[in-house]
Amino acid sequence: MAVTTGSSAAAAQVAPMASIEWTGEGLRILDQRRVPDERRFVDLGSVDAVIDAIATLAVRGANVLGTAGAFGYVLGVRAGLDPDEVAARVIGARPTAVNLRVAVGLAHDARRRGEDPLDVALALLAEDRDACAAIGELGRVELAGASRILTHCNTGVLATTGRGTALGIVYAKAAAGEPVEVLATETRPLRQGARLTVWELQEAGVPVTLIIDAAAAAALTAGLVDAVVVGADRIAANGDTANKIGTLALAIAAQHAGVPFYVAATWNAIDAGTPSGAAIPIEQRAAGEVIGSGEGAPSADTSVWNPAFDVTPASLIAGIVTERGVLHAPFGPAIAELAR
Numbered sequence: 001m002a003v004t005t006g007s008s009a010a011a012a013q014v015a016p017m018a019s020i021e022w023t024g025e026g027l028r029i030l031d032q033r034r035v036p037d038e039r040r041f042v043d044l045g046s047v048d049a050v051i052d053a054i055a056t057l058a059v060r061g062a063n064v065l066g067t068a069g070a071f072g073y074v075l076g077v078r079a080g081l082d083p084d085e086v087a088a089r090v091i092g093a094r095p096t097a098v099n100l101r102v103a104v105g106l107a108h109d110a111r112r113r114g115e116d117p118l119d120v121a122l123a124l125l126a127e128d129r130d131a132c133a134a135i136g137e138l139g140r141v142e143l144a145g146a147s148r149i150l151t152h153c154n155t156g157v158l159a160t161t162g163r164g165t166a167l168g169i170v171y172a173k174a175a176a177g178e179p180v181e182v183l184a185t186e187t188r189p190l191r192q193g194a195r196l197t198v199w200e201l202q203e204a205g206v207p208v209t210l211i212i213d214a215a216a217a218a219a220l221t222a223g224l225v226d227a228v229v230v231g232a233d234r235i236a237a238n239g240d241t242a243n244k245i246g247t248l249a250l251a252i253a254a255q256h257a258g259v260p261f262y263v264a265a266t267w268n269a270i271d272a273g274t275p276s277g278a279a280i281p282i283e284q285r286a287a288g289e290v291i292g293s294g295e296g297a298p299s300a301d302t303s304v305w306n307p308a309f310d311v312t313p314a315s316l317i318a319g320i321v322t323e324r325g326v327l328h329a330p331f332g333p334a335i336a337e338l339a340r
């Protein structure tokens with residue numbers, strides 16, 4: 001594993017901000033566990049290294065997980081490993097984001113047809129960039145007039161290979177010269193909001209205010225938010241949406257406050273084979289992420305329930321912004337229509 005490190009300021013001058021990049025020999029990722037303290041690029045030269053990066057959230061966010069997984073598959077088959085086993089292992093690295101299964105499946109299918117799976121991975125990288133741009137523009141129009149956006153987790157440059165999904169809409173508003181400011185939830189326990197969303201918005205010059213997760217309902221009822229916009233790890237055929245734990249609480253609070261709750265996701269997050277949210281597998285993560293360490297940490301043997309995602313029922317969702325169009329209820333027929 002090769003590593004390039006540098007302070008954020010120094011690295012910013014030499015490296016474009018890209019969540020992942022194919023070097024010709026392997027996958028270079030920005031290690032998101034270190035952001036914002038360090039901009040550290042890591043070269044992953046094997047499928048095992050990619051799986052480890054996915055499982056430990058060095059690379060994370062549904063879209064970039066998918067693309068990284070496809071490159072991981074390429075590395076595995078190039079090393080002569082059994083392609084079925086490689087695909088199953090990469091897909092198993094994180095169970096909720098369907099993008100991972102879709103992307104690895106596409107690479108695996110291409111190889112079975114005798115094509116180079118690397119072409120698939122490279123195409124996914126470019127398609128994600130274009131899809132994010134389309135979502136940004138469609139969302140900007142759909143959410144015209146909403147300038148105070150509350151978002152959860154991280155759905156931007158770090159989570160995609162473009163400008164992001166939910167944050168892509170924020171960036172599109174900013175690029176169009178429209179007023180926009182973000183209320184970013186901290187996103188316990190791994191603090192993707194505090195560490196990643198705040199950092200990338202600050203880098204982009206978009207006004208951002210950090211709140212603890214527990215302050216979101218108060219912000220919504222206090223009238224501080226025009227719209228909630230979040231990403232998705234999997235959208236069932238009826239519109240039920242799995243996203244970072246805490247999203248459901250935001251949707252319930254938004255409904256109570258009369259604030260529209262939107263999901264922004266690329267089409268490959270829609271899983272037509274999963275009828276409703278009840279069938280979406282929810283990743284359970286280690287207790288240590290919640291317990292933490294050091295002063296004030298509960299004892300290491302404390303019983304913990306740590307689901308990484310929850311499911312928001314379609315009934316709480318005002319719209320789903322995809323690159324193919326904006327979906328409104330009833331989502332089942334709307335999804336089926338755009339799938340054609």
Ligand code: MRU
Nearest residue numbers: 060061062153155159231232244
């Ligand atoms: O556990 P993470 O950090 O991978 O969770 C990420 C999210 O929940 C995002 O909202 C989702 O993947 C969409 S990213 C475009």
